Amino acid sequence: MSKKLRAAIIGPGNIGTDLLMKAMRSDWIEPVWMVGIEESEGIKRARDFGMKVSTNGVDGLVPSMKEDNIQIVFDATSAYVHAENSRKVVEQGAIMIDLTPAAIGPFCVPPVNLEELLKEGRKDNVNMVTCGGQATIPMVAAVSQVQEVEYGEIVATVASKSIGPGTRKNIDEFTRTTAGAIEQVGGAAKGKAIIVCNPAEPPLMMRDTIHCLTKDEPNQDAITESVHRMVKEVQKYVPGYRLINGPIFDGKRVTVFVEVEGLGDFLPTYSGNLDIMTAAGLRTAEMYAEAMANGDISSTATA
Amino acid sequence: MDLKGKKITLHDMCLRDGMHPKQHQISIDEMIDIAVALDESGVPLIEVTHGDGLGGASVNYGFPAASDEAYLDAVIPKMKNAKISALLLPGIGTVDHLKMAAGIGVTTIRVATHCTEADFSEQHIGLASEMGLDTVGFLMMAHMISAEALLEQALLMESYGANCIYCTDSAGYMLPHQVTERIALLRSKLKPETELGFHGHHNMALGVANSLAAIEAGANRIDGSAAGLGAGAGNTPLEVLATVLDRMEVETGVNIFKLMAVAEEKIVPLMDNIVRVDRDSLTLGYAGVYSSFLLFAQRASAKYGVPSQDILLEMARLKAVGGQEDLIEHVAMEMAKAKK
Numbered sequence: 001m002s003k004k005l006r007a008a009i010i011g012p013g014n015i016g017t018d019l020l021m022k023a024m025r026s027d028w029i030e031p032v033w034m035v036g037i038e039e040s041e042g043i044k045r046a047r048d049f050g051m052k053v054s055t056n057g058v059d060g061l062v063p064s065m066k067e068d069n070i071q072i073v074f075d076a077t078s079a080y081v082h083a084e085n086s087r088k089v090v091e092q093g094a095i096m097i098d099l100t101p102a103a104i105g106p107f108c109v110p111p112v113n114l115e116e117l118l119k120e121g122r123k124d125n126v127n128m129v130t131c132g133g134q135a136t137i138p139m140v141a142a143v144s145q146v147q148e149v150e151y152g153e154i155v156a157t158v159a160s161k162s163i164g165p166g167t168r169k170n171i172d173e174f175t176r177t178t179a180g181a182i183e184q185v186g187g188a189a190k191g192k193a194i195i196v197c198n199p200a201e202p203p204l205m206m207r208d209t210i211h212c213l214t215k216d217e218p219n220q221d222a223i224t225e226s227v228h229r230m231v232k233e234v235q236k237y238v239p240g241y242r243l244i245n246g247p248i249f250d251g252k253r254v255t256v257f258v259e260v261e262g263l264g265d266f267l268p269t270y271s272g273n274l275d276i277m278t279a280a281g282l283r284t285a286e287m288y289a290e291a292m293a294n295g296d297i298s299s300t301a302t303a
Numbered sequence: 304m305d306l307k308g309k310k311i312t313l314h315d316m317c318l319r320d321g322m323h324p325k326q327h328q329i330s331i332d333e334m335i336d337i338a339v340a341l342d343e344s345g346v347p348l349i350e351v352t353h354g355d356g357l358g359g360a361s362v363n364y365g366f367p368a369a370s371d372e373a374y375l376d377a378v379i380p381k382m383k384n385a386k387i388s389a390l391l392l393p394g395i396g397t398v399d400h401l402k403m404a405a406g407i408g409v410t411t412i413r414v415a416t417h418c419t420e421a422d423f424s425e426q427h428i429g430l431a432s433e434m435g436l437d438t439v440g441f442l443m444m445a446h447m448i449s450a451e452a453l454l455e456q457a458l459l460m461e462s463y464g465a466n467c468i469y470c471t472d473s474a475g476y477m478l479p480h481q482v483t484e485r486i487a488l489l490r491s492k493l494k495p496e497t498e499l500g501f502h503g504h505h506n507m508a509l510g511v512a513n514s515l516a517a518i519e520a521g522a523n524r525i526d527g528s529a530a531g532l533g534a535g536a537g538n539t540p541l542e543v544l545a546t547v548l549d550r551m552e553v554e555t556g557v558n559i560f561k562l563m564a565v566a567e568e569k570i571v572p573l574m575d576n577i578v579r580v581d582r583d584s585l586t587l588g589y590a591g592v593y594s595s596f597l598l599f600a601q602r603a604s605a606k607y608g609v610p611s612q613d614i615l616l617e618m619a620r621l622k623a624v625g626g627q628e629d630l631i632e633h634v635a636m637e638m639a640k641a642k643k
Binding site for chain 2: 151153155157165168170171172176192194195196198199200204209211213245248253257
């Protein structure tokens with residue numbers, strides 16, 4: 001029996017398709033189903049890749065989940081439908097990796113807290129925060145691992161073309177969820193998130209500025225080393241994650257500038273914001289698969 | 304130009320846009336003092352809070368002397384006739400801020416997006432409109448796109464529930480005919496009951512001329528700021544505009560001598576540096592750069608030893624939009640590295 005975990009992806013849009021292309025290369029995940037709510041380009045692409053498809057939402061997937069041994073489901077739809085999707089697939093014994101900002105389950109930013117989550121055992125639902133969160137929270141954590149951070153603030157600038165209608169309609173979900181995760185995962189006492197959208201042509205690469213205000217004078221050497229170490233951790237699953245300036249120190253302010261270039265699987269390389277999301281989601285699923293294969297966590301839901 | 308008999312709502316910016324040149328440090332007492340004086344001058348609408356609007360308090364834009372809530376709480380009860388507005392930039396502020404401001408008594412909410420990104424405002428405009436607030440869609444950096452493209456975005460904001468649409472010249476870049484073209488097209492295609500506004504910056508010393516062009520083309524709300532206190536070379540100087548409109552027999556309801564006194568006696572003494580057209584602010588207007596980048600570029604210039612004018616020109620080349628203050632320090636660092 002293959003050690004690969006069989007997976008379904010809900011949401012055949014840009015994110016879902018990019019995730020599918022990454023998952024098809026995975027040693028640990030085998031994508032089997034793509035779930036949409038109607039016939040669409042995304043469904044057609046998934047069918048061409050040999051996926052089973054549902055055009056009837058999650059209800060079209062649920063009856064086959066046991067038979068097809070679907071153990072991982074990714075949700076790349078929207079925060080508003082996520083809760084229902086999650087309930088239905090968890091009932092069938094799968095782990096839900098949530099790529100929406102719904103944040104029902106615990107936040108997961110792989111290089112910061114995935115190991116800890118795995119130690120806690122099986123989870124029904126893990127949330128991948130937001131694209132801005134995936135790109136910046138590792139840097140907040142890199143500082144807070146050295147010393148107390150009273151305030152963490154991130155500014156994510158993304159190309160207009162890389163932000164879909166769902167995110168635009170619910171931009172507050174982005175700011176709120178990211179700010180919450182800067183605190184809960186990044187380790188800042190207080191978090192703030194700002195997103196700026198730039199329509200320039202050619203589209204600009206995702207860039208993020210991370211500001212931390214430390215409680216005491218920053219330990220410059222230790223923070224610099226920690227930031228460089230964390231950048232390498234992120235690069236393990238997002239090779240185009242780059243430190244472009246900093247850390248710079250100005251009193252108790254520590255500022256780091258990063259740029260995120262995507263792999264260009266389905267999405268263009270400038271949309272590093274989307275790439276880091278799909279890469280983080282897949283990375284999380286792979287680590288669960290590995291932990292299950294090693295018997296570290298249960299491969300079946302505890303009823 | 305004959306504007307005689309037109310009724311125009313003047314909207315003062317010195318306690319919001321004016322927070323930029325003050326690095327958001329106007330005190331609560333100063334806010335009350337100025338707002339009361341503006342109210343007594345007959346200015347009908349006054350904007351208050353952080354320069355970057357509700358929720359703007361941040362490392363990136365600057366921490367203010369007091370919270371948005373504290374400013375609004377202090378100013379609103381003191382108003383006899385004037386109404387207080389607040390600005391909200393989705394991506395910075397959220398509907399929670401909007402609800403807070405409305406709860407304190409803000410009657411006008413202006414939801415601002417970059418001119419191509421109106422669909423970020425649906426949530427906020429929708430809610431403000433549902434709450435019965437005077438709801439304004441504020442399209443920033445409107446010089447960057449054509450009149451036709453601006454119209455598309457204005458129609459979106461109107462469809463979400465905005466009862467007024469602004470053409471916002473955040474960079475003080477527009478020439479009068481460009482204002483005319485945009486406002487005239489909006490006027491001909493938006494609902495007749497939808498109000499139109501113009502927000503100018505005085506970087507090319509065209510604040511007043513552009514406002515007149517906007518009025519002639521169909522705008523009925525005009526932003527200005529007493530003594531021009533605002534980002535860049537400031538906003539359209541409100542007392543100057545009001546005086547010109549008085550001569551042109553336009554009805555504003557403003558007592559121009561009282562407003563002149565506010566500008567002269569209260570605002571000018573408050574300025575850390577005289578807000579005026581100078582090399583850097585003129586460069587903003589010339590190159591089309593977001594006006595509140597000015598002080599950030601000047602601070603980065605001092606820290607990294609590269610000319611502020613060059614930083615601003617580089618920001619223009621990178622097509623930076625409002626909110627990208629964080630890019631300025633990075634740009635200055637890169638320029639300093641290149642110089643070595």
